[in-house]
Amino acid sequence: MPLFADSIYHYLQHRGEAVELWQPTAVFSRFPSRKLKKWLGYIDQYLIFPFSFKIRSFFLSGSKTIYIFTDQAQGIWISFLSTKKHVVHCHDFVALKSALGRPGFPKLSATGVFYQKIIKRGFSRANNFICVSNNTKKELLEFLRRQANVSVIENDLNRPYYRISKAEATPILNAIGVFEEDFFLHVGGNQWYKNREGVLRAYLQYCTIDPVSRPLVMIGAAPTAKMKELLSNSRFSERVRFVVRPPFEVLRAAYSCARCLFFPSITEGFGWPIIEALACGCPVLTTDEAPMNEVGGDVVRLVPHAADMSPEAWTDRAAELLMDLSEMEDHDWQEISKQGLSYIRDKYRESSLAKYLSFYQGILHQ
Template identity: 40%
Template sequence: MNLVFFVHPSFFGSQSMPRYAQMLTEGMQGRGHKVTTLLPQPVFSKITLFNSLRKWFGYIDQYLLFPRQVKKFVKGCDDNTLFIFTDHALGMWMPLVKNRLMVVHCHDFLAQRSALGEIPENPVSSSGKKYQALIRKGFSSAKHFITVSENTKRDLYKFPVKPYTVEVIYNALNRRFTPAKDLSSLNDKVGKDLSGGYILHVGGNQWYKNRKGAIEIYTQWRAQSRHNLPLLLIGARPDESLLKVYEASSFKQDIYLLTGIDDTLLNTAYSGATLLLYPSIAEGFGWPIAEAMACGCPVVTTASAPMSEVGGEAAFYIPKKASGAEKETIAWSMECAEAVEQVVGLTLEQRRKAINAGFENVKRFDQQKMLDLTEAFYYKALRAYKNGNTETVAGEGKRSLHAVSL
């Protein structure tokens, strides 16, 4: 197959989407397909004189310069080319290939739902609503979709789409996660001996990651437990709202807000944790759940999809936090604290069973399996575009990978 991948630009600092796109492109290239990646390059966005305007300069690179170059590139592509959007949030580019063979990968529709007023916890500005409307118009014209969870698939059908094919293909671990025994590097980073265990949270400051909720649960747990494990929050630099909850905790001296953690150290952090506390309100998939289990770390997470899809029968579940008064938040955190106490108090045999259940569960997120299913879907989409003429689909070809800097 001749595959062209549209991917997010690198100049906004995102990690998960570029890694996902890289896994797809390298995986398809390794299967003998001709692969080209298209992404905007920083022109205006690399201007450092006006950092406050960098976001808007990035829009110029993405939506003024890039489309002109894509149009020229597309003219040179034959009719058998399959254009693949590695995220439906790239919908503003989809009209550039609306009459060509196209597949769209969907991760989560939280931004879309927020723009439509469905998520009160995440209000959206008028300009943001217009931006999401343009994205929605773009992906609504597509006919072939891959979603990373059943939950995302259900959300897809809430929009004005008329797909020919939709298939759930769970994310794969995009790098190797294995149990690590040596915690010295993490001890040095924290400045504390962590051999006695700790509670871990991994995630950014996005509202749905619920970092504040992790601190609230931890505070309640410490107040009612005889254990005194520290809490490590790994992710982006904390914002003001998180710092406010942190400062209000009676146990803030045992809470560590860690940034700049590389892949190796993250693997170590998962491996040494007593449990991963992941009280997300919503997700597209929930990578840390699978990553923690792959490192032998039990997981306490929210009992709603897609967290429950990823955790399966191997996770320990807590209720989802609802927006409400302080009294309701306290009741929620107290209930969640009981689940934390349950996992912390597991016997050695119970913990061994929980860890082994996690190892078994993450086999579902094998990278080669995910790539096999994705390749098969690309073939199915191509056959659908060709009205069932499978003779035009070639499964072999010269291996080549092109990165096009437009």
């Protein structure tokens, strides 16, 4: 979460707060050993760093200092400072739910399970939390099994997302080999819960019912072997374009020209692409389950959760919804685009960073 931590750090500096950014530094991991680099990095993170900030915290005023943990995954460090004023930002518990063997979640290795249990033990000692969604708050309280001081503050847009004109966006997209407008768009990595294979299956099924099918642009990670296999067995494979980790300007241009963002994740902590797309006037088709339907409010279109139907039935239903968006009259499309823009303006009248500061100050004044 370096970008998230940096945004908080710079905002607090801008507001005139005395703020320091503490993070592990390379000590043992500087040694030139490829085989041991990972394990030497663990020594830096989990032995050297906690020892150093424990000493540094001893010399700071307890009543005037608050310790901000920017991710609950820093739980292994939280236990060292849980008796001091603190707040923990909670994003998602996907890895922890996998470690606990929740149905539908992939299994972790023995070391992965051990690591997640240490994280849980650490953040469970904290008392003050900021969660990115009501769904994350609900899950946090289930893990804590007690009451705590929890505020829900949704993520802010962390880049200047807004609709740019097609005249400005077209050359940006042409430069990466995207030559058509009004395409379907997916944004995300290859994590299992992003459901990228489901995106492809639904899109390829859509192509069979739309004789002039719109292309699909998938921005994020390179395709997996399974995704390549799906495409190799389809006559519509040339309609799919992968754009691997492009710069921000390409992503904003894609949102500004897309017919819709198709974002049928299995689960999320928040679902940043939803608000990014809406801020650029791009309609969204996402999963009818929290937090996706929570983040998108009543301006997004919803597809059933993949676990609620057979794979075939879900693919057919998602393809039908894509077809509906493809055939939508221009004035109707413009209307839902405007609704999304208005929703984002209303949602972020006060920045999340300002809300964070208010929460921090409340803890400091206790």
